Amino acid sequence: MKQNSRLATEIAGIKMKTPVMTASGTFGFGEEFSEFVDLNQIGAIVVKGTTLKPRSGNTGVRIAETPSGMLNCIGLENPGIEYFLTDILPRISHYDAPIIVNISGSSVEEYGILAKKLDIPEIAAIELNISCPNVKEGGIIFGTDPLSAAAVVKEAKKNTKKPVIAKLSPNVTDIVVMAKAVEEAGADVISMINTLLGMAININSWKPVLGNVTGGLSGPAVKPIALRMVWQVAQAVHIPIIGMGGIMKAEDAIEFFLAGASAVAVGTANFVNPSAAEDVAKGIIKYLEKKNVEHISQLVGQLKCN
Amino acid sequence: MKQNSRLATEIAGIKMKTPVMTASGTFGFGEEFSEFVDLNQIGAIVVKGTTLKPRSGNTGVRIAETPSGMLNCIGLENPGIEYFLTDILPRISHYDAPIIVNISGSSVEEYGILAKKLDIPEIAAIELNISCPNVKEGGIIFGTDPLSAAAVVKEAKKNTKKPVIAKLSPNVTDIVVMAKAVEEAGADVISMINTLLGMAININSWKPVLGNVTGGLSGPAVKPIALRMVWQVAQAVHIPIIGMGGIMKAEDAIEFFLAGASAVAVGTANFVNPSAAEDVAKGIIKYLEKKNVEHISQLVGQLKCN
Amino acid sequence: MPKIAMDVVVLENKHLSDDVKELIVYAPDIAKQAMPGQFVHLKVIKSEPLLRRPISIASVDEAKGTLSLIYRIVGKGTAAIADLKAENQVNCLGPLGHGFDLTCKRPLLIGGGMGIAPLIFLAQRLCPATTSILMGGRNKAELFWQKRYEGLVNEIFITTDDGSLGVKGFTVTLLPELLKTKQYDRIFVCGPEIMMAGVAKIAQSHGVACQVSLEKHMACGLGACLSCTCESKDGSKRKKVCKDGPVFWAQEVF
Amino acid sequence: MPKIAMDVVVLENKHLSDDVKELIVYAPDIAKQAMPGQFVHLKVIKSEPLLRRPISIASVDEAKGTLSLIYRIVGKGTAAIADLKAENQVNCLGPLGHGFDLTCKRPLLIGGGMGIAPLIFLAQRLCPATTSILMGGRNKAELFWQKRYEGLVNEIFITTDDGSLGVKGFTVTLLPELLKTKQYDRIFVCGPEIMMAGVAKIAQSHGVACQVSLEKHMACGLGACLSCTCESKDGSKRKKVCKDGPVFWAQEVF
Numbered sequence A, B: 001m002k003q004n005s006r007l008a009t010e011i012a013g014i015k016m017k018t019p020v021m022t023a024s025g026t027f028g029f030g031e032e033f034s035e036f037v038d039l040n041q042i043g044a045i046v047v048k049g050t051t052l053k054p055r056s057g058n059t060g061v062r063i064a065e066t067p068s069g070m071l072n073c074i075g076l077e078n079p080g081i082e083y084f085l086t087d088i089l090p091r092i093s094h095y096d097a098p099i100i101v102n103i104s105g106s107s108v109e110e111y112g113i114l115a116k117k118l119d120i121p122e123i124a125a126i127e128l129n130i131s132c133p134n135v136k137e138g139g140i141i142f143g144t145d146p147l148s149a150a151a152v153v154k155e156a157k158k159n160t161k162k163p164v165i166a167k168l169s170p171n172v173t174d175i176v177v178m179a180k181a182v183e184e185a186g187a188d189v190i191s192m193i194n195t196l197l198g199m200a201i202n203i204n205s206w207k208p209v210l211g212n213v214t215g216g217l218s219g220p221a222v223k224p225i226a227l228r229m230v231w232q233v234a235q236a237v238h239i240p241i242i243g244m245g246g247i248m249k250a251e252d253a254i255e256f257f258l259a260g261a262s263a264v265a266v267g268t269a270n271f272v273n274p275s276a277a278e279d280v281a282k283g284i285i286k287y288l289e290k291k292n293v294e295h296i297s298q299l300v301g302q303l304k305c306n
Numbered sequence C, D: 001m002p003k004i005a006m007d008v009v010v011l012e013n014k015h016l017s018d019d020v021k022e023l024i025v026y027a028p029d030i031a032k033q034a035m036p037g038q039f040v041h042l043k044v045i046k047s048e049p050l051l052r053r054p055i056s057i058a059s060v061d062e063a064k065g066t067l068s069l070i071y072r073i074v075g076k077g078t079a080a081i082a083d084l085k086a087e088n089q090v091n092c093l094g095p096l097g098h099g100f101d102l103t104c105k106r107p108l109l110i111g112g113g114m115g116i117a118p119l120i121f122l123a124q125r126l127c128p129a130t131t132s133i134l135m136g137g138r139n140k141a142e143l144f145w146q147k148r149y150e151g152l153v154n155e156i157f158i159t160t161d162d163g164s165l166g167v168k169g170f171t172v173t174l175l176p177e178l179l180k181t182k183q184y185d186r187i188f189v190c191g192p193e194i195m196m197a198g199v200a201k202i203a204q205s206h207g208v209a210c211q212v213s214l215e216k217h218m219a220c221g222l223g224a225c226l227s228c229t230c231e232s233k234d235g236s237k238r239k240k241v242c243k244d245g246p247v248f249w250a251q252e253v254f
């Protein structure tokens, strides 16, 4: 894909060639997809959720397919921030795509420590995962209570000059309350949605399909919910939104832009089509050309509700 | 379908030939399906949400298909309780299937008035819809706040001797809090889940697909979420649960029984296969025979989590 | 006359134009009961679209036990129908809804776009009445229907938006003149809502009884889900397009 | 040697037994690179299963540019693959993972159930080594593989759970004796995990190097999603079955 002026996007100072990023946990550290996607051309690489200490994640079966979706209970397996910084980052920092690190802490302080360690030139932004449904400490606890969410954002902001992206959980009664809380606490960007908590049962063994019993639901099945939440939040906050949840093709992404997202991320789609991040961007260009829209930003929030 | 002893079920005094009911709003008043389902043999007919006054529902497009699911924003169109009692009930009360009336009020008092009017022999139970995402007054407001939900249940219980079923909304941070609130308030049964709030956008017109902008998501897409919620609630309450959300075939229903539901309801499936309620029951019989399980109740809550 | 939901066999599925195809299925029990204006609700087995898709019955061959369904490929559901090959099965629920009232002697059929399809079946059943048809389309390419109406109607009038065939303009451009010069006792109109509303108005002002066929997004097709209801203009309850319609007297709904 | 994701054409898809089929696809670029033990990740286009399905490469015809994939129909995904007909397309991502280490002279292949399939490709590539195979199954009906191994191996040993073919018992019942009497310098085992663990243990106690091929539920197949990781027993980091495996030295993982 050649660079296209219709797509160049900047949110909170993060300069991207396209507004199509990859969702944390679904694109590894980028390099796994280098044969399918030009890592110099995609919007941004959001790397797998990283923690202070290495984590081995959950045991047993970690994914299950569901109608138009999938459940995962990876449980934040990752090699830890130090290994990431010393062994992985040097391998990927030369790509043009900005690198955004998704972090999870088991306490407010841990988010601060992680944010500080990532306050380095190779990193474009920090995404706070306060919405992982698959770990007991941390994760979703912070993402379902506005005060805790705000505390995490404040602590991160205190410790880094990088743009801070707060990633919201959809497992809440009122997503707008959460969005406003992180905005007030100083988040530069909101990304949404993380997975919905779900479950599947093996009716032969009478056991849960997943090792961790429950897991996070992603993929096309959740798109209507994600889109609704992005739309609600877009009307309530003034910071940019990275929309995600079930984006498989350009048409899906365009719905998110119209609902109010300034950028989008593809997650589960990477597993089905490893070139998804590029294919979605290409499809958006075609759409903009057909519709005679000069720049993607002219779509953002343009949903006409009456 | 001949009556089968493996399936005969009684919950909160409601005697049913099978534990497979039909979900409110998806089966009309039963009679619309009489050519496809033997209304003397199915578990129970839960009729379309009924209100004090007739309602004409929302304008514009009312359904949209989504991946493995559908959105609806019917908006509780119904002829009102009086017309139901005088014109519809006499046509359907002679069927063997117990008739359960799903009611929605715009105030706590309205639920009480409706409950009182339904305290008549032809009605087997009353289902409180405190979870309709498609109407402004009433509906979901009561279903996302435990105190309001409890108030509705108490008011209904005060006004009727019929078993009262509280229908929970999945659009909450913690479904267990809601379930405990309605249990404490005296609900005899919990039914769950109602639809998840979602949305779809037409990328040609830049308009919402649905006339009401947002709508309720149902169908297979939501099954993993419904199942997880039933499982969580089953461990927290002592009253029986009617499980629903994406049940298309017997296998899906069995997952709900294992998760802890004492009965199930088929909703969206009726639109795809008008014989769904009977087909699901038949499939359960086959499964029980194959597995040598004498009665469906022996499945309830039998999920082995370790 | 019970409705039926069953897997039926596809006999043929051929292009009539770039984006319009004709599906012929073997469904004798439905064919026997079907009335013009009724529709079937199709579910392509194992295909992705969850819900059924409503398609009008374009004609019936009772002797052969077949239904013809003519559809335009506009999205996922119709694309899945278009993928069907001879010998494949498709689940067919029908016949659904209420059809046209056939008690007339000198009917004028008016069709726009895909609304021209169900009028074939209507013209068949109206015989031996002296029937005329007025069809409108965007251009000549859209109006490939004449042969289907040969032997069924006495006169064919055509309008196109761009004038590439027949009179340039819309059906409503031509209609007043037709109503003035010919003695129609009934109008049956099927097409875009705006066209049907226009026709209904002209019909009323000329005192000709008019039936229209509505289209709404449908889930159940059986009158249960209330996806498809519309306001009724004659003071009665809301109408279910799938069950009370899709055919209505114009004054009921416009 | 880049991995490839592309729509490839199905040449054949035939039953080998009641529930086992062989799919032959034309995929010359993958065929050229493929090594025994590697797999492809299949997505049936437009079919309901969202995710791909991993299937081992059972053999390769480089000259014809074809891959043979032998699979048991166990659920939705494999049922969708089973529905493919000649000339259909299927999306094929591969070759994925790391294959077997071929540096041995007197290998014993041990296969259980569908694990016998990828050993065909392995036996092809091990030629001209003097190769033997020990296959286990529940009954005679499951062990229809002998013909596939003709000309590829010198000896075939068989066990069945019910004794309907070969020795009654499991592969591990027969293994100790084989290791005592023959001079194998390598064991390659592919089958149920419990069987592989048993074989690995016996191999170790007899001082024979052993490679195993693991199976885990997979999403990406590329080492990115961490669906498929397993603990490593040699003190190193967790292994990604899709990328570091599926073939491992036994002591790495058991």
Ligand SMILES: Cc1cc2nc3c(=O)[nH]c(=O)nc-3n(C[C@H](O)[C@H](O)[C@H](O)COP(=O)(O)OP(=O)(O)OC[C@H]3O[C@@H](n4cnc5c(N)ncnc54)[C@H](O)[C@@H]3O)c2cc1C
Residues within 6 Å of the ligand: B064, B065, C039, C049, C051, C052, C053, C054, C055, C056, C057, C069, C070, C071, C072, C073, C074, C075, C076, C077, C078, C079, C114, C117, C118, C214, C215, C216, C217, C218, C246
């Ligand atoms: C009673 C009736 C009879 C019909 N007869 C015919 C016919 O004979 N020939 C023909 O070509 N078309 C006919 N239609 C329209 C046809 O049903 C739609 O074109 C079709 O459902 C579109 O499905 P899709 O998945 O291809 O399109 P999509 O736009 O992807 O459909 C998305 C959803 O919207 C619904 N939808 C979209 N357009 C329409 C529409 N115009 N009417 C109702 N629902 C719609 C679909 O059913 C589906 O649920 C009829 C519609 C009705 C209600």
Ligand SMILES: Cc1cc2nc3c(=O)[nH]c(=O)nc-3n(C[C@H](O)[C@H](O)[C@H](O)COP(=O)(O)OP(=O)(O)OC[C@H]3O[C@@H](n4cnc5c(N)ncnc54)[C@H](O)[C@@H]3O)c2cc1C
Residues within 6 Å of the ligand: A064, A065, D039, D049, D051, D052, D053, D054, D055, D056, D057, D069, D070, D071, D072, D073, D074, D075, D076, D077, D078, D079, D114, D117, D118, D214, D215, D216, D217, D218, D246
């Ligand atoms: C590297 C590798 C190579 C394989 N090679 C072969 C082969 O050559 N022949 C063959 O018959 N089978 C093989 N399998 C197993 C095959 O992938 C599964 O049988 C298949 O994915 C089942 O899909 P399904 O939809 O039919 O079953 P379902 O049970 O409906 O599948 C549900 C989900 O579980 C996953 N799943 C179920 N069983 C397995 C399994 N055993 N391994 C991995 N994932 C599973 C599916 O991929 C899917 O995501 C291999 C598996 C792996 C990991």
Ligand SMILES: Cc1cc2nc3c(=O)[nH]c(=O)nc-3n(C[C@H](O)[C@H](O)[C@H](O)COP(=O)(O)O)c2cc1C
Residues within 6 Å of the ligand: A023, A024, A025, A026, A048, A049, A050, A072, A074, A076, A102, A129, A132, A167, A193, A194, A195, A217, A218, A219, A220, A222, A244, A245, A246, A247, A265, A266, A267, A268, A269, D219, D225
């Ligand atoms: C296998 C898998 C692993 C994930 N890991 C993370 C993670 O580490 N951190 C995070 O914030 N989100 C994680 N997510 C959530 C995704 O980033 C994304 O928010 C979600 O999957 C919805 O998008 P999608 O439907 O496009 O997949 C993960 C999702 C999947 C499927």
Ligand SMILES: Cc1cc2nc3c(=O)[nH]c(=O)nc-3n(C[C@H](O)[C@H](O)[C@H](O)COP(=O)(O)O)c2cc1C
Residues within 6 Å of the ligand: B023, B024, B025, B026, B048, B049, B050, B072, B074, B076, B102, B129, B132, B167, B193, B194, B195, B217, B218, B219, B220, B222, B244, B245, B246, B247, B265, B266, B267, B268, B269, C219, C225
């Ligand atoms: C078209 C439609 C109308 C509905 N109307 C009602 C209603 O009136 N009252 C109610 O409590 N639930 C209503 N529901 C929700 C269903 O009863 C059920 O809770 C939900 O659809 C989930 O089940 P399903 O996935 O099997 O459809 C409606 C659902 C649909 C699809």
Ligand code: FES
Residues within 6 Å of the ligand: C217, C218, C219, C220, C221, C222, C223, C224, C225, C226, C227, C228, C229, C240, C241, C242, C243
């Ligand atoms: S489509 Fe369900 S009532 Fe008409």
Ligand code: FES
Residues within 6 Å of the ligand: D217, D218, D219, D220, D221, D222, D223, D224, D225, D226, D227, D228, D229, D240, D241, D242, D243
């Ligand atoms: S399947 Fe994704 S890491 Fe192995």
